[in-house]
Amino acid sequence: MPPSRRRGRFHPIIESKRYWHSQPLRTRLALITTGLLTVGLLATSLVTTQLLQTHLIGQVDNQLKVTSRTIGDRGLEYLQQDGRSSQAPTTYYLEAQYSSGKIGRMVNDKTTAEYGIPSLGTLSLDNGEPFTVPSSLPGHYWRVLPLEIKDQDGDYAGIVAIALPLRNVRDTVEQTRVVVAVTDVVVVLVGAALATYLVHRSFGPLRQIEGVAGRISRGDLSARVPVTEPPMTEVGSLQQALNTMLQQNEHAFSVQVTAQVRMTRFVSDASHELRTPLSAIQGYGELYRMGGVPAERTSEVMGRIESEATRMGRLVEDLLQLARMDEGRKMDTAPVDLTAVCAGALTDMVVLAPERDCALLRLDGGPEAPQPLTVMGDRDRLAQVVTNLLGNVVRHTPAGTPVEIALGPIGGRSAIIEVRDHGPGIAPADASKVFQRFYRADTSRNRETGGSGLGLSIVAAIVQRHHGTIGITPTPGGGATVRIELPLAQPEQAPAPAGDGPRAGRRG
Structure with missing residues (x-):
């Protein structure tokens, strides 16, 4: 077969598939539901009418068997005469075929006119069960039960057939089929309408999603889909x-x-x-x-x-x-003793600003020296934090202004460092902005007075990299306090070796 003809044969199928897939999903679901409903009703109707027909024929068979027992030998005497007798039951047909070749029939004339007579041919017992034969009138059928005839000596004498017409059965089945067919059509139409309505209604949330997508495409990033269905669906x-x-x-x-x-x-x-x-x-x-x-x-x-x-x-x-910190470069993380770091920074400040009083205190105000506080971090970066804060104090407070560093644990999970000065303090409007890059409360933008505005932003970035927090609060009596909170190291982690031990007290 030429390729063009092969393609032409499958062309309608391909086109039908394209048309089917081009339809909206809600239309396809409605059509699928309607199709399944139609197939189910057709199958149910066929099975129902078939069962009804089998049941009615079974009733006819039972009636034939009951009648065959009531006829007896007396009924057969009338069949020995060739002809018809009005004494036979109204709708019954009886025919005897004797082994001698004689045939006897008994049937009512009205029955013959209305139903005809069955086309029996030569009778045989077979299994002795009823069977169906056509009638002499087209479109009509009879149900026949064959019985053996015996003579007075009990020998085989022939076969007698008892028959009943099946027109009533056929009419009942046909009427039932019409009723069932009309009912099926009504149910399919109503089901198709309900399926279309319910499917379209079920797709309402998806149309809401489509609307939200349209709002987002127009630049409304705050648009959200209304949650109208339970989360388990x-x-x-x-x-x-x-x-x-x-x-x-x-x-x-x-x-x-x-x-x-x-x-x-x-x-x-x-x-x-x-x-x-x-x-x-x-x-x-x-x-x-x-x-x-x-x-x-x-x-x-x-x-x-x-x-x-x-x-x-x-x-x-x-x-x-x-x-480098914005890029998230890896730091040299190890256990660090914050008390030793702060003590070393204060020692350096004593050298750089000998006119200032410097002290290392306990956070709870106790007279003893601060205990070691171990955190996981980069020692050089943490030392830079304390150094930058102290340098900021030197730059922004008058000469001779005292400065303290208070340390201590809080809640057993965090270490607190407070760098306190007693200078002019920071205005509340500036306290929330001083950690921004290039922000300076001194608007003169002078390096000697205001710096470049990067010192505290570097401090904030280092603290953030160590999973800590930082803030500024007023110092009681005047000044500013920078408060840093860092997570403590686990108990099994040992602190890094420190070159300088803890120091406490007043330095000058």
Whole structure:
């Protein structure tokens, strides 16, 4: 067969499949439900009518068997005469075929006119069970029961057949089929309408999901699917899963937007901070190249250039450190004794600012020296946190202002570090912003007074990497207190070796 003819043969099937799959799911479900209902009703109708027909024929067979017992030998005497007799039952037909070749019949004339006579042919007993034969009138049938005839000596004499017409059975079955067929059509039509309505109604939550998707496509990321079904159902589970996904997407988009805004601001602030020392270096360089610097001021100009380069180097180093922490680079994690770290930082401050009173205290106010507090973290980074905080105190408080570091456990799970100063303090409006990058309460943007605004942001980033929290509260009596909370190490973890032991008391 040519390929074109083979393709042409299957073309309608392919087209029907395409048409079927192009229909909406709710239409297909309604059609499938209607089809299953139709098939089920047809099968039920066929089985029911068949059982009814079998039952009615069984009743006719029982009637024939009962009648055969009541006829007896007396009834057979009338069959020995060839002809008909009105003494036979009204709807019965009896025919005797003798072994001698004689045939006798008994039937009512009205029965013959209405039902005809059965086409028996030559009778045989076979298994002696009733059987169906056609009638002399087209479309009619008889149910026949053959019986053996015996003579007076008990010998075989022939076969007698007792028959009843099956038209009543046929009419009853046909009427039943019509009624069942009409009922099936009505049930299928009503079922199709109900299936269409219920399927469309069941798809209501999916249309809500479609509407929410349209709102999201128009930029409304806060849109959520109304949860109208129990969570254990398929639709309810889908609604909750979509809401969870939409919430995560909204959060991710919000984080992305925030990061983008933050990056834009970061780049802008970093450019602003770098522009000042670069402009100073460029200006001094051009002045020196043009010969505008007297010989006696050369060392001063070179010192200014070196100072601005150093300032720019510190700024770049701070930016690189923040960038590394944003990338989530792995830290050298080990058990660290916070008490030893704070004691070492205070020792360094005594050297840098000998005019200040420095003390290492217990958080609960006890007179004893603070006990070792072990946390899991990077020792160098934690030391930088304390050093940056102390440097911030030196920069923003008057000379001679005392400073204390209080340590202690809380709740058996966390270690608390409080760096307290007794200077002018921080305004409540600035306390919530000082950990932002490039934020400075000093609006003069002077390096000597306000710094670059990265010191506390580096502190906050390091604390966050150690799964801790940080905040600023007023110091009783005046000043500011930076409070850091870090998770304590597990009891089986030993602290890292410390070069400096705990120190307590007043230093000057």
